[in-house]
Amino acid sequence: MGKTIKQAAVIGSGVMGVSIAAHLANAGIPTLLLDIVPNEQTGVDINTASYRNQLAASAIKKLQKVNPAPFFNPQAASLITPGNIEDDLSRIKEVDWVIEVVVENLSIKQELYKKLEQVWEKGIIVSSNTSGISINEMAAHCSQEFQEHFLGTHFFNPPRYMKLLEIIPGQYTKQEIINEMKQFCERELGKKVVRAKDTPNFIANRIGTQGMLVTLNEMIEGDFTIEEVDAVTGPAMGRPKSATFRTLDLVGIDTFYFVSNNVHEKLTNTSEKEIFKVPQLLEDIVSKGWIGEKAGQGFYKKVKTDKGKQILSLNLTTYEYAPSTRPKGASLEAAKLAKGTQKKLKALLGGGDKYSELAWNVLKHMLIYSAEKVGEIADSIVEIDEAMKWGFNWELGPFETWDAIGLERSVKRMESEGLTVPSWVKAWIEEGNQTFYSQKAGTTFYYANGSLNELEYAPEEIHLSSLKEQNKVVLSNSGASLIDLGDGIACLEFHSPNNAIGSDILTMIQQSTEEVRQNFEGLVIANQGRNFCVGANIMILLMEAQDEEWDEVDQIIRMFQNTMYDLKHFEKPVIAAPHRMALGGGVEVCLPADQVVASAETYYGLVEVGVGLIPAGGGCKEYMLRVSPESTPADRDVQSEINRVFETIATAKVSTSAAHAKKLGYMSESDRLVMNEGHLIYEAKQAALKHAQHYAPKAAERIRVTGREGKAMMKLGARQMQMAGYASDHDVLIAGKLAHVLAGGDVPQGTLVSEQYLLDLEREAFLSLCGELKTQQRMQHMLSKGKPLRN
Structure with missing residues (x-):
């Protein structure tokens, strides 16, 4: 059954940290939530627990007003105990799992792990919720014994609703701990766990960020509006209604800016580095403070009118907002009428208009990039597909998408347009294979290391x-x-x-x-x-x-x-x-x-x-x-x-x-x-x-x-x-x-x-x-x- 986590501790009570604590509480796990002691204030007794624990306590209280609700039941909040790092760090001896969720700064994290190891006892699992910082670098100054119990556990926001959890082992992480945490997180936290490698932004954010940046560049070059891009990159493509720009507003344009820069700075390959260069458009929007819903405006803006609420969209030429309009086109209408993601994709790509061209230009670069990263960011196509489906709510992962639109036909088109398709994909096709996945007698097989491998499910997974x-x-x-x-x-x-x-x-x-x-x-x-x-x-x-x-x-x-x-x-x-x-x-x-x-x-x-x-x-x-x-x-x-x-x-x-x-x-x-x-x-x-x-x-x-x-x-x-x-x-x-x-x-x-x-x-x-x-x-x-x- 894997490891049983009876108690946990979360260090960092920001939006992500307190939300992870809430989901642990949903699973019935008593959780200690720690944060720093606030700066000194005049006129208050700074030695009281209420003062020293106020950051964590305030974060728990604010959760009750968050929508969508992070708790299954508000009463679950009673399972979270606020504390602070100065007074309560030694209490991690009482728990089975410590999750670090402090600011995304390598030196700050390293300093925390030095303190943490001083009170840590063998057997306690420690993980970081980092979205892109190297797992090995974070714990580089810790003992090998500590590193054997250390790994990355990247939750997606909001933790209650987003099912993806990327587990990222470090160079010394014990295999038994990797396996135990995978089983525990799947069974007790309801997560879809994928194993990622310790590379910049891991799997989902690496592929997702590349796809977003490609989309932004295609929009700029093709002079599309944000409504047109969202119409193409939403349900018509098998993706959420939030599509590209509503998703960026929800996530936070500043957050996306940070994630993109993180990859850009860490990559050494010049051509790949160029892919993650943030366009001037984003620089301008972030500098204006229009960073999405949390700022009240981003690519979209809600305003009150005499007739109720109205959604405005940003004109990327004038940087002014105007009433949002719904694009119309033959390919968009055909995709809307089609049933099922595969048929929608084919209708969209086969429409023969500018929206078909935009869809193809966005997809082709994403598919090739995903294929290039097999073996580097994940061991197989399955982890990449699963990460994109569960982390970004895509109906189909990249390789499932490739199967849906026709592998051999699409590769020929890519090459005719001067793109370089990874050699392993071409070799796979030359062997007579038409898809990356195949079905036989109720069993799914997938490409890995030059051959088909059986996709194995856990005994708890029954597929009708x-x-x-x-x-x-x-x-x-x-x-x-x-x-x-x-x-x-x-x-x-x-x-x-x-x-x-x-x-x-x-x-x-x-x-x-x-x-x-x-x-x-x-x-x-x-x-x-x-x-x-x-x-x-x-x-x-x-x-x-x-x-x-x-x-x-x-x-x-x-x-x-x-x-x-x-x-x-x-x-x-x-x-x-x-x-x-x-x-x-x-x-x-x-x-x-x-x-x-x-x-x-x-x-x-x-x-x-x-x-x-x-x-x-x-x-x-x-x-x-x-x-x-x-x-x-x-x-x-x-x-x-x-x-x-x-x-x-x-x-x-x-x-x-x-x-x-x-x-x-x-x-x-x-x-x-x-x-x-x-x-x-x-x-x-x-x-x-x-x-x-x-x-x-x-x-x-x-x-x-x-x-x-x-x-x-x-x-x-x-x-x-x-x-x-x-x-x-x-x-x-x-x-x-x-x-x-x-x-x-x-x-x-x-x-x-x-x-x-x-x-x-x-x-x-x-x-x-x-x-x-x-x-x-x-x-x-x-x-x-x-x-x-x-x-």
Whole structure:
């Protein structure tokens, strides 16, 4: 399992240091956060701990206001203890891992390591979060024993959300420590770890910086606007919406300037050194202080107008801001319409206009440079591809991109344009190879050292696509498949558009339970799509409602309810494994499970009111079972808890993490959180195997409801929200229907009702709301605009 880190210390409480401490706290690791003692101030007692620890303490306090939130739950901040380097450095003897995150200055780091070694004990791992300073130079004056426990661990910002972690061994780092830290960081911190070599800026920043500088130069030479460049280098190229210039604004143009200069200064090859020379354009922008979002302006600037916020873009000739415009071109439109990154790239490059030319000029230099660096910055193409995908959120790494656009064809074009392609790439093609990666019988092979090598995954990494290629699909239709995970466990995978639940998925759930009943020991509900499930297919519901086919709507809801009820009372264990967005019906699929094993980054919520409806697939019923089961004493006041449920559903609250979902009551204490999303299906499978050992199906349950009195309390709350301006008339109507369901109707307080009784109330409320014009308008707006309508 690798090394277990029980306690850690972070030295340096700047933005990066405190954010790393926060993510260690997310993983449940008590962390000591140290910084320097502040300069002396008059009028205060400089000898108190509160004064001497104030830099670290202030940094922890500021984290509570950071967006996006660095903590899964704000309470995790209690695991971070502030301190200072002068008084508390000796406390590193209490920890297993020390992470240095001080200013990027070699002499300052070296001086810190001299002090650190004086209190360091053998066995404690020490690492630097440097983004580019040599690991070997930093520890050059330390003993070999210290250096054996020393390495680079380069987190990407923000540490909670960015999955890449580059591990950079020093010349004396023990192999066992490298392996142990890789396993620990992947499993406990949820990181995608790549091993980099001790070269300037390591892997991701080396390739990424080169790509950014090439893009800047192409923009200047081609006289493109920043909007045109961002239109080409964003999703059309398989990269984030932030593309080039929004990314620079987010990262900080001054930070990029520093990183570029760092490589420029350290390289000795003249031609390569020239690549990293910062253009005058950046010099000018940094000198003006327009360094991005943290300064309020960079390449883009947000301003307030009478009509709300407006985004302005920088004219690179006049250095003035003007309203941002959206570029139009045949290749951009073709890429937008294409499905999948490979097809988008081909459409973009094949458009025959100036945007196609820009895309090609940016890509060709990046691909050649990446190939030149194999063996120098990383051992194989895999580390380079993984680093760019996880560090810069590219859909495809450089060598995967090369495969996508056609390796042999693109190399011929490069050479025809006078570029020099690395000899190993040409030799690879001459041997008859058309790609750097190949698939065979569910196994991925990749180029390394002149031959194909099998890409090996950790046992915790289960890839459903590989299992499909190995003919492990048991059942399948247009919306879902049942896949054999081995060891008697099957996985139900959704693969409809956006993984929205329709009759095809419900039918597959029914067929899957029958198959599992006969031939398996347990069922996992999971997939590896962008999101677990965004809810039910509201387009079908809207069409039926507009046609007033109420029997059809009733049948759809009954099918959903019956399927979820049967899933809950199934005689084999069911484990749900949601990730990313699990909304509406996606939550209702998870609620019947024996256990939810969720990715830490799961955004979970019953959001039906956003389209003018209420949960009707058992969501209300299951939530009520948690707060007011039959075992609840009749004289116990549960109204406050039910009010909380009412507010959560009525305001469509979505959790900011799986830990937050527990706090909201969507998940129970027995549900598990998995830090590494890539391990999710494996962990869910292990849970299913454990449940299968001694499994007893769930019995039907009854719910103790608050009846008409409870309903009145909830409706009063909705009216108060309306009076405060937070709810419209239609919101109040929906809230009234929800209150009726959660209260169990107009029965006396304390009445015990069956699960089916509450399901019937859910369905009746849902049907009546489907007939409301304003609900239909909300559904239509969500389908066309992708966001809720407030009417």
